[in-house]
Amino acid sequence: MDTSNLTASSADPLHLYENSVQDTEIVINLVDRICRERGRDVAMSLREDFCGTGQLSVDWVLSHPKRTAVGLDIDRSTLDWAHRKNVSRLFDASDRIRLVERNVLDGTREVGFDVVAATNFSYFAFHERTSLVNYLRSARQALGEGGFLFLDVHGGPDSQFELEEVTDFDGFDYVWEQGMFDPINHRTMCRIHYRFPDGTELRNAFTYDWRVWTIPELKDALIEAEFQSVDVWWEREDEDEPSAAATAENLESWVAYLSAWR
Ligand SMILES: C[S@@+](CC[C@H](N)C(=O)[O-])C[C@H]1O[C@@H](n2cnc3c(N)ncnc32)[C@H](O)[C@@H]1O
Incomplete structure (x- = not known):
């Protein structure tokens, strides 16, 4: 992305999103390590749910000459963008990816x-x-023998308070706004804004009406959806990659990963 002279009216929200939110290398490396540590073959076929711009699917296909990806997203205009900006990067390898408009x-x-x-x-x-368990069941049905569902999850006390976090990127500031949190139903409203050097701001570029699920709730839901076992991958302070953990020290804010085995 050309990051010079970005302004609220000229910037493309999905480009900003890819450059500020997504890190597909972390996901691909962790999927590879999970397979290695659990003694599985290298994973070749990926279904990326909620694929949005398809960046993970495209990088997955690029990461190995035999890898294939199917991405699902409900939003036609985002998928059109994904084709224009990302699938086009694959050239001949574009026959190894399919992005589908589907719930x-x-x-x-x-x-x-x-x-x-x-x-x-x-x-x-x-x-x-x-709805969560229905989704997990549907994901499980799509898996082959020995396959797994990969989820990320965030939490910690900070996820329950209103806050605004500003991160400086080349050419723009990324603003994560965590709005109200309801302790009865764990509903939260989060928003992403972008600010530019000329003082303009792209407010509410993305809005999320979420339920903050906890790891124990997710594990129970995964077992109810008939997954055989669930591993939690947690990044400890003295490590630079997450490792499988049964217990962990609480932090104000954390991101962890789950692998749920079919
Ligand atoms: C937070 S974005 C995530 C994009 C991408 N997965 C990422 O890692 O950044 C959520 C995406 O999920 C899509 N989405 C929301 N509900 C969906 C559903 N029920 N089925 C398929 N896609 C859905 C939205 O259109 C949006 O592109």
């Missing part, structure tokens, strides 16, 4: 995926446990 609750006809991934907490959009 993740409806699943895919294809099954046998090595990994189904839902990243950036997208499944927090499910407020009711029944």
Whole structure:
């Protein structure tokens, strides 16, 4: 992305999002390590749920000459953007990716995926446990023997308070606003804004009406959806990569990863 002279009216929100929110290398490296540590073959086929701009699917395909990806998203205009800006980067390898306009609750006809991934907490959009479990069941059905569902999850006391966090990126500031948190139903409203050197601001570029699910709730829901076991991958202070953990020290704010085995 050309980051010179960005302003609220000229910047492309999805480009800003990719450059400030997504880090596909972390996901791909962790998926590879989970397979290694659990003695599985290298994962080849990915279904990326809530794929948005398809960046993970595209980087997955680029990470190995035999890797394939299917991405699902409900939003046609985001998928069109994904094709224009990301799938086009694949040239000949574009026959190894398919981005489909579909509700993740409806699943895919294809099954046998090595990994189904839902990243950036997208499944927090499910407020009711029944919807969450239906989604998890549908993800499980898409997995092949030995496959796993990969989820990220964030939490900690900070996730329950209103706050605004500003991060400086090349050419713009990324602003994460965590709005109200309701302790009875764990509903929270989060927003992403972008600020530019000329003083303009792109407010509410993205808005999320989420339920903050906890790790124990997720583990219970995954077992109810008939996953055989669930590992939690937690990054300890003295380590630079998450490792499998049964217990952890609480932090004000944390991101962890789950692998749920079919
Ligand atoms: C927070 S973005 C995540 C994008 C990307 N996965 C990432 O890691 O940044 C959520 C995406 O999920 C899509 N989405 C929301 N509900 C969905 C559903 N039920 N089925 C499929 N896609 C959905 C939205 O259109 C949006 O592109």
